[in-house]
Amino acid sequence: MSLTAFYALAAFALVFAIFAVTTANMVRAAFSLAITFFLIAGLYLLLGSPALAAIQFMVNASAIPIMTLFIIMMTQSRSSAGPRTWQIAAGLLAAAAALVFFKGAVGHGDGQITPVSPETLGVNLLQAALLLFEVASVLLLLAMVGAIVLARRRAG
Amino acid sequence: MRPIPIPEDRHFRPRLIGYDPQKSRPWLERTVYAAYVFVFWLIVIATYAGVPALFGALGWDGGWGFVLMRVLQVVLLFLLSAVIALLLILVLRKYLGKVQERFGPMHYGPAGGIQTVFDALKLLAKEDFVPAAADALTFRLAPAVTFVASFAMFAVIPFASGWVLADTNVGLIYLIAVSTLSAYGVLLGGVSSGNKWALIGALRAGAQMVSYEIPLALVFLTVAVWSGTLRLGGIVDAQLGLWNFLPLALPFVLYVIASLAELKHIPFDFPEAESELIAGYNVEYSGMSFAFFFLAEFVELFLLPALIVVFFFGGWHGPLFGIEPGSLAAGALESLYFTLKTAVWVWIFLWIRATLPRYRDDQLMEFAWKAMIPLALFGLVLAAYMRLIWR
Amino acid sequence: MSLLQEVWQAVKAIGTGMATVHKRVYEEAPTEFYPYVKPELPPVSVQSLALVENEDGSERCIVCLQCERACPAQVITIERHRNPEGKGFLIDRFDIDLVNCMYCAACVEACPVSSIVTIQDFEMSTYDLQTLKADIDFLHEQARRARQWYSPKFGVELRTDDGRIEKAPPEMQPGGLAEILKPAEEVDS
Numbered sequence: 088m089s090l091t092a093f094y095a096l097a098a099f100a101l102v103f104a105i106f107a108v109t110t111a112n113m114v115r116a117a118f119s120l121a122i123t124f125f126l127i128a129g130l131y132l133l134l135g136s137p138a139l140a141a142i143q144f145m146v147n148a149s150a151i152p153i154m155t156l157f158i159i160m161m162t163q164s165r166s167s168a169g170p171r172t173w174q175i176a177a178g179l180l181a182a183a184a185a186l187v188f189f190k191g192a193v194g195h196g197d198g199q200i201t202p203v204s205p206e207t208l209g210v211n212l213l214q215a216a217l218l219l220f221e222v223a224s225v226l227l228l229l230a231m232v233g234a235i236v237l238a239r240r241r242a243g
Numbered sequence: 244m245r246p247i248p249i250p251e252d253r254h255f256r257p258r259l260i261g262y263d264p265q266k267s268r269p270w271l272e273r274t275v276y277a278a279y280v281f282v283f284w285l286i287v288i289a290t291y292a293g294v295p296a297l298f299g300a301l302g303w304d305g306g307w308g309f310v311l312m313r314v315l316q317v318v319l320l321f322l323l324s325a326v327i328a329l330l331l332i333l334v335l336r337k338y339l340g341k342v343q344e345r346f347g348p349m350h351y352g353p354a355g356g357i358q359t360v361f362d363a364l365k366l367l368a369k370e371d372f373v374p375a376a377a378d379a380l381t382f383r384l385a386p387a388v389t390f391v392a393s394f395a396m397f398a399v400i401p402f403a404s405g406w407v408l409a410d411t412n413v414g415l416i417y418l419i420a421v422s423t424l425s426a427y428g429v430l431l432g433g434v435s436s437g438n439k440w441a442l443i444g445a446l447r448a449g450a451q452m453v454s455y456e457i458p459l460a461l462v463f464l465t466v467a468v469w470s471g472t473l474r475l476g477g478i479v480d481a482q483l484g485l486w487n488f489l490p491l492a493l494p495f496v497l498y499v500i501a502s503l504a505e506l507k508h509i510p511f512d513f514p515e516a517e518s519e520l521i522a523g524y525n526v527e528y529s530g531m532s533f534a535f536f537f538l539a540e541f542v543e544l545f546l547l548p549a550l551i552v553v554f555f556f557g558g559w560h561g562p563l564f565g566i567e568p569g570s571l572a573a574g575a576l577e578s579l580y581f582t583l584k585t586a587v588w589v590w591i592f593l594w595i596r597a598t599l600p601r602y603r604d605d606q607l608m609e610f611a612w613k614a615m616i617p618l619a620l621f622g623l624v625l626a627a628y629m630r631l632i633w634r
Numbered sequence: 635m636s637l638l639q640e641v642w643q644a645v646k647a648i649g650t651g652m653a654t655v656h657k658r659v660y661e662e663a664p665t666e667f668y669p670y671v672k673p674e675l676p677p678v679s680v681q682s683l684a685l686v687e688n689e690d691g692s693e694r695c696i697v698c699l700q701c702e703r704a705c706p707a708q709v710i711t712i713e714r715h716r717n718p719e720g721k722g723f724l725i726d727r728f729d730i731d732l733v734n735c736m737y738c739a740a741c742v743e744a745c746p747v748s749s750i751v752t753i754q755d756f757e758m759s760t761y762d763l764q765t766l767k768a769d770i771d772f773l774h775e776q777a778r779r780a781r782q783w784y785s786p787k788f789g790v791e792l793r794t795d796d797g798r799i800e801k802a803p804p805e806m807q808p809g810g811l812a813e814i815l816k817p818a819e820e821v822d823s
Contacts, residue, residue, distance in 0.1 A: 118381065141417050149453070152449055155434070346665055
């Protein structure tokens with residue numbers, strides 16, 4: 088049953104991801120991107136990590152409305168031109184490179200799922216991976232401050 | 244000369260069902276509300292005790308049988324949300340009528356009790372119109388997104404001990420996610436309508452709900468820190484001795500304010516401000532699409548007070564009169580306590596709605612960012628400190 | 635400190651408002667249940683016009699054309715011919731256009747025999763405006779349906795259950811007539 092669920096989720100995730108990059112209507116693209124992320128959250132759930140799934144769900148649920156707001160406020164028309172040939176080629180190349188790079192991850196594991204509790208996830212995040220966590224936080228803070236500075240200079 | 248006929252009955256008069264104009268009969272009204280609540284209670288019992296018992300007796304509680312059971316439970320919960328919407332719309336109209344020295348609906352059913360059923364039938368019969376300027380696909384999708392985002396909260400609401408669809412240990416995170424998502428449906432609906440008022444309403448909804456999501460999430464975190472768990476059942480169990488609204492008074496007040504904003508309720512009803520934006524994001528909607536926006540709004544009007552009860556007022560806790568905990572009778576009694584506590588909070592929300600005028604939009608955002616979020620952070624730190632000392 | 639005071643004032647104001655609202659819930663609404671409960675109107679209220687017949691069914695109207703002359707909106711149309719058998723006139727036609735009538739009751743004031751009167755039937759909404767172009771049959775029928783009517787000359791008159799026409803008792807008459815006609819000793823005591 089979980090195998091059926093996996094294939095269903097993966098298939099729908101692929102369909103919506105392809106729709107997200109091919110559709111010209113940006114509001115629809117954002118919507119199908121959101122659905123893709125939620126389906127990926129479902130995949131995390133199948134992999135035995137409800138905490139990661141919930142966090143994926145939460146982050147995207149918060150981010151997608153704001154992204155849609157940006158699409159509405161910042162773009163002149165709500166549809167974009169279709170991709171050019173070299174863009175498609177570059178995209179395919181990048182996908183192939185990613186596949187090669189993450190080859191180890193694709194074929195990884197022995198098919199056994201070990202559930203991860205939120206406590207384990209939190210402890211790992213704040214002890215084993217504390218440095219990376221903090222670096223990411225500082226990076227986000229920098230991005231925020233930079234955005235404010237840019238916006239003020241533009242306005243003033 | 245042609246004699247002019249005198250019409251026998253020159254007036255159009257509505258058909259009357261059980262109606263006595265001389266009396267307002269408050270007891271009849273209360274009986275109607277009690278009947279709705281009773282139906283609600285029966286559906287809750289059927290969902291959380293009846294269906295699992297049935298599937299257990301049939302031996303279908305593994306594999307696809309389990310999936311079927313969950314699907315049946317979700318269908319029953321949809322029925323439950325319909326009952327909630329029918330009751331709450333009726334209560335809202337009657338209550339606002341009383342406050343404004345009117346009677347509210349009086350004509351259909353005892354004391355107007357089935358007026359909302361007729362309203363729903365009317366909406367079902369109406370044309371579901373898509374304006375020419377609208378983006379048809381997104382326009383059709385938006386009410387569904389809004390409703391599903393509200394309805395999905397049912398998954399983690401514990402009606403009694405063990406009476407919950409998914410008693411997951413990440414329930415709070417899930418709640419934060421789902422409650423943000425309901426802003427998204429509103430945003431999509433307003434943007435895809437191709438209407439200025441709808442667009443402004445949607446932008447207001449997006450700004451307001453995303454802003455008030457932060458204090459709401461911080462209050463959730465405060466409750467999690469205080470109770471030491473992200474599981475809603477665990478949070479209720481942690482309040483066995485003392486209900487949370489006493490130690491967490493500040494987060495409790497912030498939660499009430501933030502959930503008013505999350506509900507798009509007066510005094511924070513900017514997305515659908517009737518006097519400025521006609522009806523805001525749902526201007527262009529008609530028929531069942533409009534009904535789904537409405538359903539979502541009133542399901543949320545039940546769910547956010549229900550979360551107040553879960554977080555601050557001991558959930559299902561109440562005197563059990565010696566009934567063995569865990570039995571069907573105990574579950575039924577607990578879910579009744581939960582329902583009644585929630586009903587009181589829904590009433591308080593309606594009371595606030597009847598009293599306060601609308602805020603101003605910039606004041607609203609200022610209040611969120613300059614008052615609510617700092618206070619919520621302060622409450623979080625305070626709760627963490629108190630927990631360190633007391634427990 | 636002033637911030638705290640402001641917060642306290644806001645909380646107090648909201649509390650006062652909510653208490654007021656809650657008190658209001660238990661007050662009886664002043665709603666009138668109009669189609670089901672008919673309101674009691676003052677006797678001189680001008681709602682519609684009617685043409686009263688005498689008790690024996692003969693015409694009270696003497697066709698003097700005073701009302702036609704008095705009507706500022708000129709909605710009354712009367713045609714008459716001389717009575718071949720006795721004195722006076724007979725009615726050929728007596729129409730009142732109740733659509734354009736402005737219910738000033740100048741015709742009622744002008745009528746020397748109190749034939750044209752004001753009645754209290756205000757339920758004249760209709761799907762067909764032609765039904766409001768009242769002819770003499772309509773006006774008689776209106777008077778027959780009415781339980782009471784008013785003219786300045788005769789005051790309020792009542793139709794009893796057996797169809798007779800009676801002058802209403804003084805307490806039903808308008809303009810404090812009851813007080814004027816009260817015996818002097820009652821006024822003194």
